[in-house]
Amino acid sequence: MVNIAFTGGGTGGHIYPGLAVAAELKKQLASSLPADRFEFRIFWIGSSAGMDRSIVEEAGIEFFGVPSGKLRRYFSLRTIIDFFKVIRGYFAARKILKKQKACLLFSKGGFVSVPPCAAAKSLKIPVFTHESDFSPGLATRINARYAARTGGKIFTAYEDTINLFPENIRKCVTVTGNPVRSIFNEADPVKGRAFLNVNEDTRILLVLGGSQGAKEINDLVRVAFAELTKVYTVVHQTGPNLEWDIPAGDRYKPFPYIKEEMPHIMAASELVMGRSGAGIWEWAFLGKPMLLIPLRGSGTRGDQVENAGYFQKKGAAQVLGENAGADELMLAVNSFAQDEKKREDMAIMSAKTGKRGSALSIAQVLADKINKVTS
Numbered sequence: 001m002v003n004i005a006f007t008g009g010g011t012g013g014h015i016y017p018g019l020a021v022a023a024e025l026k027k028q029l030a031s032s033l034p035a036d037r038f039e040f041r042i043f044w045i046g047s048s049a050g051m052d053r054s055i056v057e058e059a060g061i062e063f064f065g066v067p068s069g070k071l072r073r074y075f076s077l078r079t080i081i082d083f084f085k086v087i088r089g090y091f092a093a094r095k096i097l098k099k100q101k102a103c104l105l106f107s108k109g110g111f112v113s114v115p116p117c118a119a120a121k122s123l124k125i126p127v128f129t130h131e132s133d134f135s136p137g138l139a140t141r142i143n144a145r146y147a148a149r150t151g152g153k154i155f156t157a158y159e160d161t162i163n164l165f166p167e168n169i170r171k172c173v174t175v176t177g178n179p180v181r182s183i184f185n186e187a188d189p190v191k192g193r194a195f196l197n198v199n200e201d202t203r204i205l206l207v208l209g210g211s212q213g214a215k216e217i218n219d220l221v222r223v224a225f226a227e228l229t230k231v232y233t234v235v236h237q238t239g240p241n242l243e244w245d246i247p248a249g250d251r252y253k254p255f256p257y258i259k260e261e262m263p264h265i266m267a268a269s270e271l272v273m274g275r276s277g278a279g280i281w282e283w284a285f286l287g288k289p290m291l292l293i294p295l296r297g298s299g300t301r302g303d304q305v306e307n308a309g310y311f312q313k314k315g316a317a318q319v320l321g322e323n324a325g326a327d328e329l330m331l332a333v334n335s336f337a338q339d340e341k342k343r344e345d346m347a348i349m350s351a352k353t354g355k356r357g358s359a360l361s362i363a364q365v366l367a368d369k370i371n372k373v374t375s
Contacts, residue, residue, distance in 0.1 A: 002029070002040040002374055003100050004366075005125075006061070007093075007116040008108030009052035010068075013132060013278035017359070018044075018108035019059045020179040021130075024363035032367055038374055043100060045093055047112040058259075064100075066092040068112035089115035097123055103373045104128060104152070106366060109139050121146040126369060130155040130362065132178050132278035134306035135164050148172045152369075155362050157281065158310060174365070177356025178281035184263045187286055192268030195261050196253055198233055205232035205333065206266060208274035209239055217274060217293055218242055223326035224333075225252070231337045235265060270343065271336050276308035280317075284354025289346035290317035291332055293324070315349035 008014040046052035048065030056063045066089045069082025093116035105120040107113040107129040127150045129143040144154045148169045157178040209217045229251040236254045272283045273291040294304035311317040
């Protein structure tokens with residue numbers, strides 16, 4: 001039995017791309033490993049708290065939870081508590097990897113991924129890691145060292161990210177784009193409209209704030225609601241804790257979280273608005289014009305601003321400026337609504353950029369490594 005470990009979590013952006021790689025890897029191994037000699041199994045190490053378990057298990061992958069603590073670049077009283085969680089997570093992950101006899105570990109990042117990657121390195125298990133953002137986060141910077149020291153690889157979504165790693169690590173870096181779930185290959189606008197119960201002529205603005213929602217975006221939608229719904233039916237992923245008095249109806253369709261219907265709804269949408277995390281590669285994969293409101297401020301390292309800037313430079317997105325209010329939002333949305341050529345040009349550039357949104361190239365590297373290990 002060939003056992004392959006995956007890790008990552010904390011947000012959907014650190015889980016869904018990993019699941020896309022896992023699904024593609026299964027296909028690669030099914031066609032390359034001799035059926036009469038080897039069987040393979042993929043399992044996932046994620047946070048014992050939060051959303052990780054439910055998402056991974058819904059994808060049919062065995063899940064092992066470990067304690068996890070947030071990695072911070074600044075001092076906080078929580079840092080002391082989280083430090084001990086990281087240590088506990090390391091020993092828990094090491095025990096799992098050893099018992100499950102993992103032949104390699106693929107990390108999709110996030111703070112939960114560091115203890116498993118450190119544990120894999122201590123067990124001489126090859127580490128492979130992927131960075132979705134333009135600049136590598138602290139977790140990826142740490143995991144990249146483990147990858148380089150174990151004969152693994154570092155995958156990046158953006159070309160320029162290579163130069164942001166130390167020179168001695170760059171030879172291990174490969175640009176792959178961001179993995180997009182295979183279900184997006186089957187995105188069907190007819191199914192999306194049927195789910196939303198709207199007709200073919202309905203113009204849809206899809207508003208996404210990430211898997212947990214985004215208060216800034218929710219507040220902007222609330223203030224600009226009347227103007228936005230003059231042209232568009234607003235489909236809004238609100239997050240789980242939204243409380244307001246705007247009723248759902250023909251022109252406004254809120255959902256705490258959109259799961260398997262997301263590709264179809266996105267395919268039916270004329271414009272997608274939201275943050276600029278890893279999910280924007282799914283939007284680009286479907287060739288959608290984007291209106292981006294990147295997460296800014298002291299609580300972020302600026303990665304979403306960099307991601308948004310990249311897609312804007314490519315002509316695939318428009319980015320709302322810092323501290324933009326409802327007036328700026330309404331002007332931007334109206335500009336899209338009234339300018340068909342703008343939407344068409346941006347859709348072309350979005351699709352062109354999103355062509356690299358495939359899990360195949362990463363899965364092929366992993367499959368090659370597994371074939372060498374088992375030969």
